[in-house]
Amino acid sequence: MPTPYVIHVLFGLFIGLSASQSALASCAPWLKHDLKQLHSGIPLDLCAVTAGKPLLLVNTASHCGFTNQFGDLEELHQEYKDQDLVIIGFPSNAFNQAAINEEEAAKICLFNFGVTFLMSQTIEVKGDNAHPIFQHLIQQKGKPSWNFSKYLVDRNGVVVERYNPWTSPTSRSLTRDIETLL
Incomplete structure (x- = not known):
């Protein structure tokens, strides 16, 4: 039986191979970046996995009081992945x-935490060296106040809302906003 890491890697390969050219054309310009998946050489083509889909983008950390939110994010992923919600964690x-x-x-x-949603390589999420994705998020809705700040993005790439770290991924306010975008 494959380990969760192997399953995660294979899932990432499947997503990368299943993207259509039309999906690439409808990608929000600020998401046109290639990253690697967490602790792997597997490419993470953000246009291929996000085009035309609602997104929840989260800056994460492994040793934080909010680290248990990985479990809640996974629960959210399982609940809405078949309705096109894409969750990406950015360590x-x-x-x-x-x-x-x-x-x-x-x-x-x-x-x-059994995470199967996408996790990128480690990036900067604030300050002068913030990755361009987070530069855009910050410009639209403000900088992350701490680890596990969450940004909700609609199908057209418009940043709809930023949620503070204290907002649980499975909170009624966040899930209601997600359901509005589905």
Whole structure:
């Protein structure tokens, strides 16, 4: 039986191979970035996985009081993935609570919480070196106040809302807003 990490890697390959050219054409310009998936060499073509779909983008950390939200994010992913919601976690050390390396972060996400939603390589999410994706999110709805800040994006790439870290991914306010976009 494959390990959760192998399943995650294979799922990422499937997503990358299943994208159509028309989906690439409808990608929001600020999402035209290629990253790697967490602790792997597998490409994460954000246009291919996000075009025409509602998104929940989250800056994450492995050693934070909100780390248990990985489980809630996974629950949300399981609930709405068949309705096109895409959740992407962006590990960061912006608040000095990241794992020592991506291998440790992957273990925490995949083994401790069973994460199957997409996780990118570690990136910067605030300050002058913030990744362009987070530069756009910050410009639209403000900077992450802490780990597990959540940004909801509609099917057209419009950033609809930012939720603070204290908002549970499975809260009624967030799930109601997600359901509005589906």
